[in-house]
Amino acid sequence: MAADATNKDDRNKEEGPEVRPPGRPLECPQPHKLLAAVDESRNSVRAVDYLSVWAACNEAVEVILVHVIKEPSTDVLPDQDERDTYIRQKEEAAASLLSKMKERLEATGVPDTRIHTRTLSCSPPATVVEALLEEKDRDEYDTIILGRRGMSKKEEYIFGSVTNRLVREMADISVWVVA
Amino acid sequence: MDESQIKERVEELTDRAPRGKLRFFSDTSRYMDIGAGDVIRLADRHYFVYGEETEGRFGIDEQPKFWVKRAWDLEEGERKILKLAFFETFTMDVGDVPVECFRSPRKEARILEKTRGDPSFMQGITREDEVGNVVRILDRIRGTSIYKRIQNVTSDHETFFRETFPPLFDSLLTAFRAIRRLHESGEIHGDIRNDHLWLERETGHWRWIDFDYTYEWTENPFGVDLYGLGNILLFTAGMGFYSLENLAYRLTEEHIERLTLAEDDFSLFFAHRIMNLRRLFPYVPSSLNRVLMRFSRKVEVLYADLAEMMEELDEAAEELGVDGGDA
Secondary structure (H helix, E strand, O other): OHHHHHHHHHHHHHHOOOOOOOOOOOOOOOOEEEEEEOOOOHHHHHHHHHHHHHHHOOOOEEEEEEEEEEOOOOOOOOOHHHHHHHHHHHHHHHHHHHHHHHHHHHHOOOOHHHEEEEEEEEOOOOOHHHHHHHHHHHOOOOEEEEEOOOOOHHHHHHHOOHHHHHHHHOOOOEEEEEO | OOHHHHHHHHHHHHOOOOOOOOOEEOOOOOHHHOOOOOEEEEOOEEEEEEEEEEEOOOOOOOEEEEEEEEEEEOOOOEEEEEEOOOOOEEEEEEOOEEEEEEEOHHHHHHHHHHOOOOOOEOOEEEEEOOOOOEEEEEEOOOEEEHHHHHHOOOOOHHHHHHHHHHHHHHHHHHHHHHHHHHHHOOOOOOOOOOOOEEEEOOOOOEEEOOOOEEEOOOOOOOHHHHHHHHHHHHHHHHOOOOEOOOHHHHOOHHHHHHOOOOHHHEEOOOOOEEOOHHHHOOOOOHHHHHHHHOOEOOOOOOOOOHHHHHHHHHHHHHHHOOOOOOO
């Protein structure tokens, strides 16, 4: 029995990420960089509202609001001028979305200096999740937060789910999903 | 070739010389104007049009596809299919999920290039006409679709399943692996259905046809293809689809009396379509049924990609005693 318990402990050690030894005193407040992935959905707004309460009361929290533009494939929109126009419109919409989300955060007391915005883009075959994974590797984030769209099972089969893929593929980072 | 040489060549190939003055098209934009007896000129090749392909699907009246011409390649002396550039956007229903769909000649041309020489795909070349329209010149496949192949089965299901299905399943696995190769190269088929997989009579190869559908790229770009493969698998293993509407004439009264069906036995995408084949035919191996059930209302864990589905199909192949294509 004792041998079994030891084996189990070993397995856990191998599987999990490296953890901080317990009992080390923390200096407060701890800096925390939080990536909020937002789109036009209602749950994105709810995610930002949820995070605003937390960020307003923690002065070491830095929020980076990120929106990913999905560039159309050349198969869907072959004309370069039309593609440029489409992407320009999406960039304008992204700027407006990020600005609204920033205002929501500011309204709850998160100072302007702790909020940043960033527009990313992905073009096929890359996906939104791949753009976010790349962003996560580019900067040192502690947490990613996003709203869940609430897709049906069959929609998820056909279109895939950003949330589910993120939860599955993100490593060494906390993922908060607001439903 | 000048006009008289073309007429001679046509007569040589078809035993009938065209009458009157020939019309030549180097710009294929107005494909509706091009008909039987016309000549399409692409680079240094001449194609004598003798008809149009039709959309002969599921017994519905055949609709002509005006952008798809049947033609003689006069230089090669072979019949070809010419797919002229045609763009359309429409909403396709995947079950009851609406998906915006686009037709892309360039996508099909690219896949033709990537799958050149692959016996699991239709073959052809691409040429641009004088104004840059992408024309695909396809080799004809003489044979039958999996849809027709199953429709023509006359035996009862058990005989079919024990005798005909195993080698057919082996061929399906080869065809499914071909789609996985396509996915690995960053492409999707886009319109996988049971009349888009053809058995070529001369070679015995099952070939995928028609790759010009495409979609907005999503988080799971391969989802539409997976859905299509699930349908083909069900159709083939079941010797057709079974739904609440057709049970009465597909099964005997005694068989129906013995049936118990639960909500989970039905398709995730089609409310009345039965996915749980073991409820109907208990001799269907559970490994194969497990794959089908991944497309049922019962499914909890969806296939992330075709590789996952192939792993489970390989288990079914083992149970059915087939070698699993080119696994």
